[in-house]
Amino acid sequence: MAKFHPELDLLTEHAAGNLPLAQAACVSVHMNYCDQCKRTSGQLQNLGAALFDNLHGEPVGDALLNSVLARLDDAPPLSYASASEWAAGRTPAILQRLMSGDLTDLVWKKITSTLRISYLKTGDPNFEFALYHIKAGGRIPEHTHRGSEMTLVLEGGFSDADGSYHQGDFLLRQPSDVHAPTAVQSEDCICLAVLDAPLKFTGWKYRWMNPFLQLNTG
Numbered sequence: 001m002a003k004f005h006p007e008l009d010l011l012t013e014h015a016a017g018n019l020p021l022a023q024a025a026c027v028s029v030h031m032n033y034c035d036q037c038k039r040t041s042g043q044l045q046n047l048g049a050a051l052f053d054n055l056h057g058e059p060v061g062d063a064l065l066n067s068v069l070a071r072l073d074d075a076p077p078l079s080y081a082s083a084s085e086w087a088a089g090r091t092p093a094i095l096q097r098l099m100s101g102d103l104t105d106l107v108w109k110k111i112t113s114t115l116r117i118s119y120l121k122t123g124d125p126n127f128e129f130a131l132y133h134i135k136a137g138g139r140i141p142e143h144t145h146r147g148s149e150m151t152l153v154l155e156g157g158f159s160d161a162d163g164s165y166h167q168g169d170f171l172l173r174q175p176s177d178v179h180a181p182t183a184v185q186s187e188d189c190i191c192l193a194v195l196d197a198p199l200k201f202t203g204w205k206y207r208w209m210n211p212f213l214q215l216n217t218g
């Protein structure tokens with residue numbers, strides 16, 4: 001059972017369908033491992049629906065109505081499924097594969113002797129959505145982030161200065177967090193990582209790697 005979970009505000013945004021696709025996908029995969037968050041999410045969705053039902057109509061003037069209608073015309077079309085659509089059983093194929101543990105046929109990019117990365121396409125150009133495969137005992141070089149980093153452990157486990165994480169555990173790192181995760185000694189670790197900006201390695205030895213990591217297949 002997962003020990004590390006998304007914060008309630010993140011679950012709330014997820015239930016409301018407000019998260020960007022790549023981040024919503026990561027939270028959804030966590031719920032595949034976590035009944036507790038799945039239950040909370042269901043309650044939040046029910047709460048949202050109840051609040052919506054209780055909204056009473058207010059008469060609006062023509063000017064306000066026209067300005068709202070004009071804004072609707074300008075809104076971009078929704079290009080991806082919302083969290084509620086996933087809950088209704090329309091899970092994107094990419095998530096079905098992750099959830100069923102079917103990680104075969106992936107294209108891996110070798111970064112170091114112990115780390116390889118497979119970039120997955122979500123259709124969301126603002127986020128990098130990738131699988132990290134760290135060999136047993138292998139280490140990801142120390143790095144900071146230019147944006148946030150969501151990590152979800154799919155197989156094996158890893159640890160950093162703050163704790164150790166196993167299957168289903170969810171972590172959200174902020175740009176200021178510096179960490180150097182190390183895979184458990186007993187088995188390889190596969191994580192899903194969602195970044196809203198590429199990783200930036202801080203150790204001088206790994207500076208050269210940054211351009212490689214910014215190669216995005218999306």
Ligand SMILES: [Zn+2]
Pocket residue numbers: 002004005006030034036037038
């Ligand atoms: Zn959870």
